[in-house]
Each structure stands twice: as structure tokens, then as C-alpha cells.
Amino acid sequence: MTAQVARLTEPYAEALLDLAQSQNQLAPIEQELAELKQLLQTVPELARVLQQPTISPERKKNVLRQVLAGQVQPVVLNFLLLLVDRGRIVLLERIISSFQDMARNLRGTRLARVRSAVPLTPEQAQRLTERLTQLSGARQVELEMTVDPSLLGGFTVQLGSQFLDTSLRSQLQRLALRLSQNVV
Known part of the structure; x- marks a missing residue:
């Protein structure tokens, strides 16, 4: 996230x-925002409506009320309506990400972005979480997992500034580089 975007998103988050x-609702609100972020990614039409400058703020607010009525707490819905009023609804996903980062910091949790060639089993994810928690010294590590078949096998992990690559694709690339150096 660029510094300019962070200056816009962080105060809202x-x-x-x-x-x-203050309302002792951090966990439920965090969960609702995570579900909303997922909804925006799985229903791109909703994201397009919210980001479209030609759609009136009133129409955007009506769409939010229709889609989210009874699905989120009033404080979350009111927050979203405020973002529409302030013209910041286009930054919603980034505001949610900033909120999630801040909430993780409060809990002493670190985020590990894991890409794997195939989905990890719950047991594999649990072992990876335990190992990353030990290595990072954090109280807890939260995994954000994505599947990337181009890795061919294995996985990559981004934990803060640390990067671990055990993917088959990377190993094959290193092998090919070593072989090409030995041929010359």
C-alpha cells in the first residue's frame, strides 16, 4: 500500500x-469485515457498483442496505454508509485490510501469506502455523492461504519481510541454473 493510500485508509480503519x-465488539466486527471483503472478491458486481463514480451515493447506500441488512451489525453498516458519504467507499477493501492489520497487532498475531500448489490439509496448515509461530516469536500466526498450481509442488510463505520458498518450480529453476553454469 502506498503512503498516500495509507494516509487515506488508516484513519478510517x-x-x-x-x-x-469501545463497544467490546472487536472480534465480531473483524469477522464481519473479513466476510465482507470475501464477498467483494467473490461478487465483483458489488465491488463495481461501489467503485463506479457515475452511480449516485444514495444508490450505493441502498445497495449496501439491501445486501447487508441483517448480515452485519448496525455499526458496520453505518460505517459503510459514512464511507459512501465521504467518497471513500472505493477504498473499502484497503480500509478493511488496514483494520485487520491493526487488529492483528493488538492481538500479537502475525500474518503469513502462504501460496501452495494444492490446498493444504488442516493438519498441514496446523503444523505450518505452529512452526511459523516458533520461528517468528509471535504469540500467534494467522495463515492467509491461496492455491497457485504454477508452483508445481510445495509452497511459499511471506511472513513480514521474510520469504520462504519450497516450491518445486523454484527448485527446478535453481537446478536449471546450476546445470547451465556447469555446461559453460
Whole structure:
């Protein structure tokens, strides 16, 4: 996230975080925002409506009310309506990501982005979480997993500034490089 985008998103994320904490609703609000982020990614039409500058703020608010009525707490819905009023709804996914980062920091949790060639089993994910928790020294590590068949096998992990690559694709590339160096 660029510094300019962070300057726009962080105050909103921080305000919602403060409100969630003051109402002792941090966990439920965090869960609802995660589900909303997932909804925006799986229903691109909703994201397009919210980001379309030619659609009136009132229409965007009506769409949010229709889609989310009874699905989120009033504080979350009111927050989204405020973002529409302030013209910041286009930054919603980034605001949610900032909120999630701030909430993780409060809990002492670190985020590990894991890409694997095939989905990890729950047992594999649990072992990886335990190992990353030991290595990072964090209280807890949360996995954000994606499947990337181009890795051919294995996985990659991004944990803060650390990167671990055990993918078959990477190993084959290193082998090919060594072989090409030995041929010359």
C-alpha cells in the first residue's frame, strides 16, 4: 500500500477499531469485515457498483442496505454508509485490510501469506502455523492461504519481510541454473 493510500485508509480503519474496542465488539466486527471483503472478491458486481463514480451515493447506500441488512451489525453498516458519504467507499477493501492489520497487532498475531500448489490439509496448515509461530516469536500466526498450481509442488510463505520458498518450480529453476553454469 502506498503512503498516500495509507494516509487515506488508516484513519478510517483506526476509527472503526477504536469504536469496536469501545463497544467490546472487536472480534465480531473483524469477522464481519473479513466476510465482507470475501464477498467483494467473490461478487465483483458489488465491488463495481461501489467503485463506479457515475452511480449516485444514495444508490450505493441502498445497495449496501439491501445486501447487508441483517448480515452485519448496525455499526458496520453505518460505517459503510459514512464511507459512501465521504467518497471513500472505493477504498473499502484497503480500509478493511488496514483494520485487520491493526487488529492483528493488538492481538500479537502475525500474518503469513502462504501460496501452495494444492490446498493444504488442516493438519498441514496446523503444523505450518505452529512452526511459523516458533520461528517468528509471535504469540500467534494467522495463515492467509491461496492455491497457485504454477508452483508445481510445495509452497511459499511471506511472513513480514521474510520469504520462504519450497516450491518445486523454484527448485527446478535453481537446478536449471546450476546445470547451465556447469555446461559453460
